[in-house]
Amino acid sequence: MLKIKNLTVHYGVIEAVHDVSFEVNKGEIVSLIGANGAGKTTILRTISGLLRPSRGEITFNEQTITKTPPQKIVAAGLSQVPEGRHVFSGLTVQENLEMGAFLRKDGAVKNDYEQVFEKFPVLKERRNQDAATLSGGEQQMLAMGRALMSKPELLLLDEPSMGLAPIFIKEIFNIIEEIKQQGTTILLIEQNAKMALSIADRGYVLETGSVVLNGTGEELLASDEVKKAYLGG
Secondary structure, eight states: OEEEEEEEEEETTEEEEEEEEEEEOTTOEEEEEEOTTSSHHHHHHHHTTSSOOSEEEEEETTEEOTTOOHHHHHHTTEEEEOTTOOOOTTSBHHHHHHHHTTTOOSSOHHHHHHHHHHHOHHHHHTTTSBGGGSOHHHHHHHHHHHHHTTOOSEEEEEOTTTTOOHHHHHHHHHHHHHHHHTTOEEEEEOSOHHHHHHHOSEEEEEETTEEEEEEEHHHHHHOHHHHHHHSOO
16 A cells, blocks of 8 residues: 655755665554654655655555645545644634545545544544643544544554553554554554554564564564563563
8 A cells, every 4th residue: 555665855964764665555554663763753754745755755555646745645545643643722623623624525524523423432522622622642532533534545643652641542552453443554653662563463663764674563572672672671
């Protein structure tokens, strides 16, 4: 579904991502793990069209999207939940969800609101509440619900557990697995490497902008290198 080939991205003269290649197949959860500054968020922002690569190619459903504007990438079926959630303050929960469906032209939007509320019952309870007044966990659920309202084939999740209490982290990861089971493919960036790899079909380890290891989630969890660097083992 998604193929990244020899991707290199710069911020000015600083090379943030170097010659990265990986792929995500339909129906998978693929995790990218690595320390802060490894280039994970830069890769997602480049896939989403928010950054332009210096070199390399990105294809989604066999169509090149390397230079495609972000709104067209969303319309093609790829949506991102950004790090830090970034809900629209001053808008209600319902209005945030409506923003997620802004580009849709089909008639199933109303039904999809109900599906989001079924997945995140707390959002239904707070549908008329200013999004800025939600807790961190509730805002993360709203950001995910907003992305799902665009009806993505591929969902990019950037640090969904960041800053959340353990009870919310467990709930968020249960929901990620549920989203996969319902047919959405997921590319997941997550500091909690153990949680990320435990639900991943496959994973890639990034260090200083390059892929240094890859394998199934189970293989990476069992790797001595991964244990030492990311799992405290």
